[in-house]
Amino acid sequence: MRQDARVLVLAGGLSYEREVSLRSGRRVADALSRANVHAELRDVDTNLLPDLIADPPDAVVFALHGGNGEDGSLRSVLDLIGIPYVGPDADAARRAWDKPTAKALLRDAGLPTPEWIALPRETFSDLGAAKLLDRIVDKLGVPLAVKPARGGSGLGVAVVRTAEELPAAMIGCFAYGDVALVEAFAPGKDIAVGVVDTGDGPRVFPAVEIEPSGDAYDFAARYNPGASTWHVPARLAPRVSEDVAAVATAAFRTLGLRDLSRIDMMVPQAGPPLVLEAKVVPGMTETSLLPMACEAAGHDLGELMAGLVDRAIARAK
Ligand SMILES: Nc1ncnc2c1ncn2[C@@H]1O[C@H](COP(=O)(O)OP(=O)(O)OP(=O)(O)O)[C@@H](O)[C@H]1O
Ligand SMILES: [Mg+2]
Structure with a gap:
């Protein structure tokens, strides 16, 4: 299936994360191409919908951070015109995108999140x-x-x-x-866990620990090389590591996510991990956490994404 599939990687758009998104999109499109998938990077502009209708791709991959890409709206449009996409459906994306909504669902499911x-x-x-x-x-x-x-x-x-x-x-x-x-404020280690489901239920990549050199893991610390140190796998005791993995998969299930997501949490010295949020379009730039975790797990990002594209296409049939 994958040899002839044409995949559109959506990126850019008009959110504050436009530049980051374009970098994520380029990386994903390159990785897919190396895995022999015909992938095109596509900016999200007013020509997108007419183009999708005139020449529908076999599947869409979201590298579009913020607004449209994560809040479910573009997913609803793709559902409307019948184009499969990688990642959760519109409703689940909307739940995860709104942090207070996601936090309430997680809390009600017994997963700790900061007050x-x-x-x-x-x-x-x-x-x-x-x-x-x-x-x-x-x-x-x-x-x-x-x-x-x-x-x-x-x-x-x-x-x-x-x-x-x-x-x-x-x-x-x-x-x-x-x-x-x-x-x-939740003191502790800043941990991000990639969760993937390639068909046998959600499983985790090795946790990534973020050690910012400054005070906070802000925009600059995320995208300037040298501004943060990452540890993969995270420096956690085996028991804590198991808790972190269990919380990440439980959060993925609770929010009804699909394919691929990143769960961010704070892990205190003692006590359970506290979930901060779930990202349905995790960053895929050169300094992003999910690709790091994927590599640490011994997987090729392009092969992983190609497998998820196959799943998305199969789902639509
Ligand atoms: N309640 C909290 N307690 C302690 N640190 C926090 C808390 N909330 C956020 N942070 C810190 O700020 C960072 C960014 O927070 P958060 O993940 O909610 O924002 P974001 O804008 O969605 O970031 P990203 O898209 O990069 O994940 C966290 O990784 C953590 O370092
Ligand atoms: Mg975060």
Whole structure:
């Protein structure tokens, strides 16, 4: 099937993560080509839909981070016109993309996630920010992590160490989205786990541990070589490593994910891992975590993606 399949790798678009997405897309398209799949990188613009209708590819692979690519909307459009794609369906993508929704589902399934409150910008303007921020600090304490409810690449994420820093962090966060997610800060190791399902149920790649050289694993730390150190596999005791794998697969199942995803978590010195989020379009750049984990597991990224493309095409039949 794969020799004649034509795959469109969607990337770019207009989100804040456009540049990262193009880098992810290039890497995925190259990897697929090396695995003998005819893959084309395609930017997401207003010509996309007419082109898809006129000349439908056999399958779509998302390397489109943010908005359209992760929130389910483009998946709904592909469903509408009958083009198979790798990754979860529109509903599952939407659940994972909205961090407060995903966190509530995970918590209800018994998977720990940091305590949180999610508030839209209007609530602050309607009710007055000062009292509200005071109550948030009373309830969740400090430090806090403030981030857009929907987003990625660490954009708009801030760690707040004192109550006085909270207003500025909220303003920074609202620059990237209309809803802020304020979370209790979870100390520990920053761990990302790739979960793949090539047909026998979800299984994990070796966990990646992120050791930022600065304070936070922000945008610069993610994409500037040398700004972070990664450990694959993560430096975890065997028991903890098992917990991390179990939590990652449970989160994948709870959110109804499919094919491939990356589960981010904080792993404390003692106690269970706390899930931060699930990425349905994980970064695939040269410094991204999932390709690192894939390689550490001894898999070729192109072969893995080609297998998932085959599955997507078979699903549609
Ligand atoms: N509650 C928290 N406690 C401690 N650290 C946190 C918390 N939330 C976020 N962080 C830190 O900030 C980083 C980015 O957070 P998060 O994964 O939620 O944002 P993101 O923008 O979706 O990032 P990415 O797309 O790169 O995964 C985490 O990897 C972690 O280092
Ligand atoms: Mg993350």
